[in-house]
Amino acid sequence: MHRRGTTRRTFMAGATAVTGAVGVGALPAPSASAATPRPAVAVFGGGVAGLTAAHELAERGFGVTVYERRALGGKARSMDVPGSARGGRRPLPAEHGFRFIPGIYHNLPDTMRRIPFPGNARGVFDNLVAPREMMFARTGREDLRMPIPWPGHQPERLTLDEIRRALTALVETATGLPLHEAAYFVNRALVFLTSCDERRDEVWERTPWWEFTRAARMSETYQRILAIGVTRNIVATKAEEASTRTVGTLGEAFVFNALGRGADGPPDRILNAPTNEAWIDPWEAHLRSLGVEFRIGWTLREVLYGGGRVAGALVEEPGGARTTVTADHYVCALPVEHARRTWGAALRAADPALARCDRLRTDWMTGIQFYLTERPPMVRGHVNCIDSPWSLTAIAQAGHWPHHDFAADFGDGAAVDCLSVDISEWDKPGVLYGRTAKQCTREQVAREVWAQLKAALNDTGRTVLKDGALHSWFLDPGVDGLGTPHPTNEDELLIHPVGTFHHRPPAGTAVPNFFLAGDYVAVDIDLATMEGANAAARQAVNALLDRTGSDAARCTVKPLFRAPEIEALKRHDRTRYHLGLRNALDLG
Numbered sequence: 051m052h053r054r055g056t057t058r059r060t061f062m063a064g065a066t067a068v069t070g071a072v073g074v075g076a077l078p079a080p081s082a083s084a085a086t087p088r089p090a091v092a093v094f095g096g097g098v099a100g101l102t103a104a105h106e107l108a109e110r111g112f113g114v115t116v117y118e119r120r121a122l123g124g125k126a127r128s129m130d131v132p133g134s135a136r137g138g139r140r141p142l143p144a145e146h147g148f149r150f151i152p153g154i155y156h157n158l159p160d161t162m163r164r165i166p167f168p169g170n171a172r173g174v175f176d177n178l179v180a181p182r183e184m185m186f187a188r189t190g191r192e193d194l195r196m197p198i199p200w201p202g203h204q205p206e207r208l209t210l211d212e213i214r215r216a217l218t219a220l221v222e223t224a225t226g227l228p229l230h231e232a233a234y235f236v237n238r239a240l241v242f243l244t245s246c247d248e249r250r251d252e253v254w255e256r257t258p259w260w261e262f263t264r265a266a267r268m269s270e271t272y273q274r275i276l277a278i279g280v281t282r283n284i285v286a287t288k289a290e291e292a293s294t295r296t297v298g299t300l301g302e303a304f305v306f307n308a309l310g311r312g313a314d315g316p317p318d319r320i321l322n323a324p325t326n327e328a329w330i331d332p333w334e335a336h337l338r339s340l341g342v343e344f345r346i347g348w349t350l351r352e353v354l355y356g357g358g359r360v361a362g363a364l365v366e367e368p369g370g371a372r373t374t375v376t377a378d379h380y381v382c383a384l385p386v387e388h389a390r391r392t393w394g395a396a397l398r399a400a401d402p403a404l405a406r407c408d409r410l411r412t413d414w415m416t417g418i419q420f421y422l423t424e425r426p427p428m429v430r431g432h433v434n435c436i437d438s439p440w441s442l443t444a445i446a447q448a449g450h451w452p453h454h455d456f457a458a459d460f461g462d463g464a465a466v467d468c469l470s471v472d473i474s475e476w477d478k479p480g481v482l483y484g485r486t487a488k489q490c491t492r493e494q495v496a497r498e499v500w501a502q503l504k505a506a507l508n509d510t511g512r513t514v515l516k517d518g519a520l521h522s523w524f525l526d527p528g529v530d531g532l533g534t535p536h537p538t539n540e541d542e543l544l545i546h547p548v549g550t551f552h553h554r555p556p557a558g559t560a561v562p563n564f565f566l567a568g569d570y571v572a573v574d575i576d577l578a579t580m581e582g583a584n585a586a587a588r589q590a591v592n593a594l595l596d597r598t599g600s601d602a603a604r605c606t607v608k609p610l611f612r613a614p615e616i617e618a619l620k621r622h623d624r625t626r627y628h629l630g631l632r633n634a635l636d637l638g
Contacts, residue, residue, distance in 0.1 A: 087113070088111055088112055088113035089112050089113065089378045089379065089598070090112070090113045090114075090115070090376075090377040090378045090379070091103075091107050091112045091113065091114050091115075091377055091378065091379045091380070091381060091594070092115055092117065092363060092375055092376075092377035092379070092380050092381070093107075093114060093115065093116045093117070093381045093383055093567075094116075094117050094350040094363065094380070094381065094382050094383060094384055094392075095116075095117075095118065095124070095350075095382070095383035095384040095385075095388075095389075095567075095568070096116050096117075096118030096121075096122040096123070096124065096344070096346070096383075097122075097123060097124020097125060097126065097383065097385070097583065098123075098124060098126050098158070098580045098583040098584055098587075099124075099383040099567040099568045099569070099583035099584070099586055099587045100116055100118070100124075100381070100383035100567065100587070101116070101122065101123075101330075101333055101334075101337065102161055102567070102583065102584045102587035102588065103381045103383055103567045103587040103590055103591055104116050104337055104342045105161060105164070105333075105336075105337060105340075105342075106587065106588060106591040106605050107381075107591055107594075108337060108340035108341055108342050109340065110591075110595070110600070110602040110603070111602065112379075113341065114337075114341070114342045114343070115342070115343045115344070115345060115375075115377070116337075116342060116343070116344050116345065117345045117348040117349075117350060117363075117365060117375070118344065118345070118346050118347075118348065119347065119348065119349040119350070120346075120347075120540075121346070122330055122333075122334055122344070122346070123325065123326060123330040124385075124541075125146045125147070125385075125541050125543075126146075126149065126325060126329075126330065126580055127145070127146070127325060127326055127330055128143055128144065128145045128324040128325035128326045128327070128330070129143075129144050129145065129146075129326075129527075130142070130143070130144065131143075131144050131419075131461075131522075131524045134460075134461050134462070134522070135460075135461065135462075136461065136462035136463065137462070137463060139458070139459060139460055139461060139462070139463065140459055140460050141460070141461070142419075142421055142460050142461040142465060142468070142522070142524070143324040143419075143460060143468060144419050144524045144526075145324070145325060145417055145419070145470060145526075146416065146417050146526050146528065146541055147415065147416065147417035147470075147472045147526075148320070148417065148444075148445050148447070148470040148472065149320055149321050149325055149580075150318070150319075150320065150432070151178060151319045151320065151321075151580070152304065152307060152316075152317050152318060152319065153307045153313035153314050153315040153316050153317050153319065154300075154303040154304060154306075154307045154313065154314075154317075154575075154581075154610065154611070155314060155575075155579075155580075155581040156314050156581075156608040157581055157584045157585045157588060157606075157607060157608055158580050158581045158584040159175055159178075159314050159315070160606070160608075161584055162174040162175040162177075162178070162329065163175040165329070165332050165333050165336050166332065166336055167328075167332050173332075174328065174329050174332055174333070177321055177322050177323065177328040177329065178315070178319040178320070178321060178322070179319065179320060179321070179322045179450055179452075180198070180200065180203070180315065180316040180318060180319050180320075181198065181318050181319075181320065181430055181431030181432065181445075181450065182197060182198055182203050182204065182205060182206055182430065182431065183195060183196060183197050183198055183205070183206050183429050183430060183431045184196055184198060184318060184429065184431040184432045184433070184434070185428075185429040185431065185432075185433045185434065186275065186279065186434050186436050187433050187434065187435045187436070187437075187438075187506040187507055188219070188222075188436065188437055188506070189435070189437035189438065189505050189506050189509055190437075190509050190510075191219070191222050191509075191510070192215045192216075192218040192219035192222055192510055193215070193219055193429075193506075193507075193510075194216075194219045194220070194223060195212070195215070195216045195219065195429055198308075198316060198317055198318050198431065199308065200310070200315075200316040200317070201310070203316070206429075206430055215510070215512075223271065223275075226269065226270075226271035227269065227271045227272055227275070228269060228272075231268050231269060231272045234264070234268075234637075235263060235272070235276050237635065237637055238262060238263055238264075239298075239301070239305075240635050241633050241635050241636045242254065242262075242294065242298040242301075242302065243302055243616060244616060244619040244620060244622075244623055244633060244634070244635060245620070245623055245633055246620045246621070246623040246624035246627055247620070247624075248624060248627050248628075249623060249624075249627045249633065250295050250298070250299070251295065251551070251552075253627075254293070254294040254295045254298060255293050255294070255295040255296075255548065255549060255551050255552070256293075256548050256549050257293075257294045257548065258289070258290055258291055258292060258293070258294065258548055259277065259280075259281050259289050259292045259293070259294050259297040259298075260277055260289040260290045260292075261294075262294040262298075263276060263277055265277035265278075265289060273289075274436050274437060275436060277289040278436070278441075279434065279436035280297060280301065281297055287413070287545040287546050287547065291545075291547040291548065292545075292546055292547065292548075293546050293547065293548045293549070293550065293551065293576075294548075295551060295576060296546040296551070296576045296577060299575075299576050299577075299610070300575075300576075300577055303575075303610050303611065304317060306611050306613060311611060311613060312610075312611025312612075312613075313611070318431060318432065320445070320447075320450055321450075322450060322451055322452060322453065323451050323453065323454060324451075345365075346368075347367070347368035348365050348366065348367055348368065349365060349366045350363055350364075350365055350382075350384065350392050351364045351365060351366055351372065351392060352364040352392050352394055353380065353382065353392050353393055353394070353397055353564070354374065354394075355394060355396045355397040355400060355561070356396070358400070358561075358562070359561060359562060359563050359564075360380045360397070360561055360563050360564045361376070362374040362375060362376045363375050363376075363377075363380060378563065379563045379564075379565065379594055379598075380563060380564050380565070381565045381566075381567055381587075381590055381594070382564070382565070382566055382567070382568075383566075383567040383568055383583075383587065383590075384568065385412075385541070385542070385544075385568060385569075385570075386407055386410050386412065386544060386568060386570040387412050387542055389407075389566075389568065390404070390407050390408060397561065397564075400559075400560055400561050401555075401559045401560035401561055403555040403556065403559065403560070404555065404559065406553040406555065407553065407554075407555060407570065409550065409553040410544060410550055410553055410554065410570055411544070411545050411547060411550065412542035412543060412544050412545060413476075413542060413543060413545045414473075414476040414487075414488075414529075414539050414542060414543070415472060415473070415474050415542075415543040416472070416473055416476075416525075416526045416528070416529055416539060416541065417470060417471060417472050417473070417525075417526050418471050418473065418495065418496060418499055418523060418524065418525045418526065419468050419469065419470050419471070419523065419524045420468070420469040420471065420496075420500065420503075420520060420522075420523045421461065421465035421467070421468055421469075421520075421521040421522045421523065421524075422465060422466065422467045422468075422469060422515075422519045422520060422521060423464050423465060423466060423518075423519045423520075423521050424466065424467075424516065424519040425446070425448065425449070425466055425467050426446055426467065426469065426507075426514050426515055426519075427512075427514055428446055428507065428514050430446075430449055430450075431445065432444070432445050433445065433506075433507070435502065435503065435506040435507075437506065438502040438503075438505070438506055439475065439478050439479065439480055439481060439502065440473050440474070440475045440476070440478065440480060440487055440498070440499065440502060441473070441474035441475040442471055442472065442473060442474070442499065442502055442503060442506070443471070443472045443474070444469055444470065444471040444472070444503065445469075445470055446467050446468070446469050446470075447467065447468045447469075447470055448466060448467040448468060449467075456468070461521075464521055465521040465522070469503075469515075471499055471503065473487060473495075473499060475487070476488050480498040480501075480502065481498070481501055481502060481505065482494070482497060482498050482501050483498065487532075488532065488537045489532075489533065490532060490533055491532055491533035492525050492529075492532050492533075494533070495525060495532060496523045496525060500515070500520065500523075503515055526541070528540035528541040543578050544569055544570050544578035545578070546576065546577065546578075551572075551576060554570055554571060554572040555570075555571060555572065556571065556572055556589075556593075557571050557572075557586055557587075557589035557590040557592075557593050558589075558590070558593030558594075558596070558597070562597055563597070565590040565591075565593055565594055566586070566590060567583070567586045567587040567589075567590040568583055568586055569582040569583040569586065570586075571586035571589065571590075573585040573586050573589065573607075574607075574609040574610050575610055585607050588605035588606070588607045589605075589607055591605050592604045592605050592607070622634065
């Protein structure tokens with residue numbers, strides 16, 4: 051019998067049965083003492099970083115209040131399409147962008163295991179499902195369809211025509227990528243793999259990926275797949291600007307993940323329901339059971355500094371009134387573009403690392419959802435449209451939500467699937483209007499993205515997307531002013547041009563009661579990710595515990611996997627680096 055998904059209201063009402071239990075790996079629930087008030091911590095920002103900080107602090111006996119200007123979950127949250135519900139159904143589900151939780155993540159999955167969820171032995175973590183394939187969609191060519199190997203995975207069943215297309219794509223790619231270029235790229239990968247940390251941090255951090263891979267000298271296929279495709283769609287940075295350290299570090303991690311080395315799970319994992327249902331709402335319920343308080347609609351305006359400490363925080367309440375809140379400790383878990391606006395001159399003077407955050411850059415990477423009246427016959431996993439001018443990635447979601455009958459549960463009953471698309475390039479002209487995404491109106495953005503998707507998927511005699519099956523669309527409301535001279539985006543993404551790694555601050559600032567948590571903080575995974583936000587929050591909590599001399603257990607912060615058999619080669623390269631020599635494998 052079909053099981054309808056849990057709504058936020060029914061989940062929060064029924065969560066008491068599980069939120070009192072201790073999640074896997076969690077600390078015992080703290081007991082408050084009337085004689086000894088708990089140290090108070092104000093956490094500003096209710097995204098992944100802020101909720102992680104609140105989680106770790108509450109488990110260690112701190113009194114935590116989270117101030118969030120909009121909605122819990124930040125960029126990770128899902129949302130409702132306003133006015134889309136009919137006949138007792140829930141509104142159509144929308145999101146800032148689809149969730150992607152690869153096996154290279156370790157810290158975030160640990161948190162998910164500690165969030166109780168009804169019927170799940172491992173909490174929210176058991177709501178992760180692993181697509182078994184992905185695809186590079188080539189415009190005007192057959193698409194590269196690739197299985198994602200992992201123990202226990204069964205490959206998708208393919209028709210004879212799908213097998214023909216897959217083989218054709220492999221041959222086209224093989225013949226389009228000269229053998230010497232493939233060999234050269236492999237050599238560059240080995241150079242990075244065997245480079246010592248010092249060479250990575252100093253040389254490769256200041257070398258663009260485009261230059262490192264010598265992409266300007268190579269074929270169009272090499273450039274599209276190995277230079278532009280990798281950086282724009284995965285790292286959300288232009289290949290001409292992206293730090294080789296960032297691209298190489300993530301590429302190395304994904305390769306080891308695919309090989310089953312040091313991974314928490316398969317290379318590709320997504321949630322089995324809308325994000326808030328599967329993750330954020332259970333998290334909120336669990337945090338409330340730990341005593342965390344929430345102030346939704348409260349906006350941080352300024353961190354007030356005085357007497358060598360943070361003395362308070364000026365916040366704006368939902369009604370517009372401004373007030374000062376005080377606590378023993380303060381965790382700033384806002385995205386960097388919002389956080390640095392709240393740091394005044396005195397606070398910046400107290401810690402120069404805060405001023406260096408002005409050099410960090412953000413860019414647009416925003417989602418749009420298309421609701422379809424027919425299930426599209428496309429790969430059951432992520433699709434990377436590497437030839438699309440706006441660098442589109444997409445996934446059809448209904449097939450991954452086993453507990454939902456999409457038409458019965460959402461909208462007006464006509465839509466049967468949601469094609470969720472991320473737009474990574476907003477500054478290049480499209481194919482319909484000759485305008486950038488920022489220059490287009492919202493309607494034009496939707497038409498342009500739909501046209502680029504069809505160009506990538508309907509181009510070799512097969513119709514995947516039909517105009518007649520398009521029910522409606524929804525563009526992230528955080529984007530405003532499109533088609534005007536001054537478009538804005540409330541949810542920009544930290545990007546990684548060369549040299550920016552050295553501007554990223556530590557979680558513990560020079561101000562004794564002020565801490566930073568966010569994906570811009572210096573952490574092992576050098577990428578703006580939910581994993582980075584989670585790890586940064588753990589580091590912030592550890593810094594707070596160290597400052598206060600607490601005897602509470604420190605948060606585990608697990609780094610990316612390092613292959614033991616490569617470490618000797620890295621030590622050899624360290625010697626060469628200090629002698630001023632290039633890597634032994636570097637052919638130039």
